[in-house]
Amino acid sequence: MNRRDFLKDTTAFASVAILPSSAWKRVKHTPLRTAHIGVGGMMGAADLKSFSSHPLVQVTALCDVDTTFLAAAKALYPKANVFRDYRKMLDSIGKEIDAVCVCTPDHTHAPASLMAMEMGKPVYCQKPLTHHVSEARAMKKLAADKKLVTQMGIQCHSSDMYRQAVTLIQNGLIGKVSCVRAWSPKNWGYDGPAPTGSDPVPETLDWNLWVGTSPERPYKQGFYHPYNWRKLLDYGCGTLGDMGVHIFDTPYTACGLTVPNTVKTSCREPNGFSHPEHNVVEYEFPKTKYTTDNFKWIWYDGEGAPPAHPDLKLPDDEPLPEQGAMFVGEKGNLLLPHWDFPRLIVGNTFEPIDFPEIEPQDHYHQFVDACMGRDTCSASFDYAANLTEAILLGVIANRFPNETLHWDIASGTFVESKANELLDFRYRKF
Numbered sequence: 001m002n003r004r005d006f007l008k009d010t011t012a013f014a015s016v017a018i019l020p021s022s023a024w025k026r027v028k029h030t031p032l033r034t035a036h037i038g039v040g041g042m043m044g045a046a047d048l049k050s051f052s053s054h055p056l057v058q059v060t061a062l063c064d065v066d067t068t069f070l071a072a073a074k075a076l077y078p079k080a081n082v083f084r085d086y087r088k089m090l091d092s093i094g095k096e097i098d099a100v101c102v103c104t105p106d107h108t109h110a111p112a113s114l115m116a117m118e119m120g121k122p123v124y125c126q127k128p129l130t131h132h133v134s135e136a137r138a139m140k141k142l143a144a145d146k147k148l149v150t151q152m153g154i155q156c157h158s159s160d161m162y163r164q165a166v167t168l169i170q171n172g173l174i175g176k177v178s179c180v181r182a183w184s185p186k187n188w189g190y191d192g193p194a195p196t197g198s199d200p201v202p203e204t205l206d207w208n209l210w211v212g213t214s215p216e217r218p219y220k221q222g223f224y225h226p227y228n229w230r231k232l233l234d235y236g237c238g239t240l241g242d243m244g245v246h247i248f249d250t251p252y253t254a255c256g257l258t259v260p261n262t263v264k265t266s267c268r269e270p271n272g273f274s275h276p277e278h279n280v281v282e283y284e285f286p287k288t289k290y291t292t293d294n295f296k297w298i299w300y301d302g303e304g305a306p307p308a309h310p311d312l313k314l315p316d317d318e319p320l321p322e323q324g325a326m327f328v329g330e331k332g333n334l335l336l337p338h339w340d341f342p343r344l345i346v347g348n349t350f351e352p353i354d355f356p357e358i359e360p361q362d363h364y365h366q367f368v369d370a371c372m373g374r375d376t377c378s379a380s381f382d383y384a385a386n387l388t389e390a391i392l393l394g395v396i397a398n399r400f401p402n403e404t405l406h407w408d409i410a411s412g413t414f415v416e417s418k419a420n421e422l423l424d425f426r427y428r429k430f
């Protein structure tokens with residue numbers, strides 16, 4: 001089955017069910033020998049540290065296309081084998097690897113993860129799970145077919161703060177939710193012109209490997225590697241595909257959402273190169289147990305976000321947290337600052353919350369323990385692919401500004417056929 005066929009597989013978007021640890025294939029080797037693809041930049045080194053803080057993890061292989069980052073990681077894990085090309089790593093020492101962590105730019109998440117999963121390896125992959133909808137479906141299907149332990153790197157999913165919010169919403173603290181407004185003033189967009197010409201590729205960087213399956217293009221300093229790739233259509237998913245994954249995750253889980261009926265992004269005209277610097281993305285989802293009819297999720301990003309709105313006015317004119325989400329319910333509102341505990345607002349007053357007891361959870365250790373058959377991942381690809389798909393539909397909508405796109409849940413395609421071109425992608429040979 002090729003990736004395009006996954007789009008036609010309507011069962012790919014089955015409801016999210018967290019299966020017991022016994023349902024997944026267990027790794028028999030102790031310690032768990034891990035391979036890390038992308039070990040530098042903003043997140044790779046942090047992921048490596050979090051994994052290796054588990055006493056049963058042995059960091060066995062490190063892979064990075066930039067030797068500066070590779071050398072820094074090797075200094076911390078001197079016994080690990082080093083590689084620049086993940087394909088060579090998996091081909092040559094695949095048998096000595098029990099699990100793989102992928103922390104590259106978004107466009108390489110699926111190619112690297114799918115190769116590891118084909119070889120039967122459990123995978124921890126950073127958010128958003130993939131760059132294209134077809135890839136998210138392929139990852140979910142392969143993980144299920146091979147019964148692999150998987151986890152997407154949204155560590156706040158396991159935080160007490162976000163789990164408390166899920167429990168409070170599902171226990172009916174504010175009644176049924178009609179709308180969630182969420183915001184981040186971060187700007188992972190770029191409204192300037194595409195660069196012309198080329199710059200010398202730094203000696204430390206293998207540019208061909210960095211570009212990987214995406215279209216070939218000349219290197220330009222400051223535009224792509226490191227981290228600025230987020231702003232560009234071919235490699236990243238803009239601010240929605242970055243902060244939006246974290247901030248939408250809790251409403252998505254708490255409200256039991258699956259696929260939207262419609263999505264509309266208000267932003268500048270498309271330029272064929274980069275994501276817009278300012279976006280307002282409005283989704284409408286089918287009713288669930290926790291929502292009213294026509295539930296809306298509205299996302300604001302870019303400098304100055306969010307604009308003033310009565311739903312976002314806090315008691316005593318307190319300023320809004322820099323990033324976060326506001327659940328609007330029948331009996332009150334729940335403010336969820338990004339990376340903080342929720343706060344209850346009834347009328348024009350903050351009310352105290354009786355927080356339920358919950359067990360602490362470590363997102364990375366949960367994956368390691370799940371590989372050993374002792375735990376279950378809370379953000380397995382079964383869940384993460386659906387969340388990512390919903391996010392990516394909003395990212396696609398920035399190519400059709402101010403137009404409401406209708407998602408046909410049964411066929412897993414847009415009613416507006418021009419948008420379906422963006423669900424899938426042909427890999428470059430590299």
Ligand SMILES: NC(=O)c1ccc[n+]([C@@H]2O[C@H](COP(=O)([O-])OP(=O)(O)OC[C@H]3O[C@@H](n4cnc5c(N)ncnc54)[C@H](O)[C@@H]3O)[C@@H](O)[C@H]2O)c1
Pocket residue numbers: 037038039040041042043044063064065066069084085086103104105106108126127128153154155209210212225226227228242
């Ligand atoms: N969960 C979080 O809180 C969080 C935070 C930041 C970033 N992220 C995610 O982590 C991933 C990496 O983001 P970043 O900001 O660290 O990016 P970055 O560009 O700063 O770093 C990426 C790293 O991967 C390496 N790399 C690039 N292509 C590679 C390839 N083909 N093979 C091996 N190594 C490769 C780079 O050299 C670099 O070391 C992204 O998916 C991002 O969304 C998650």
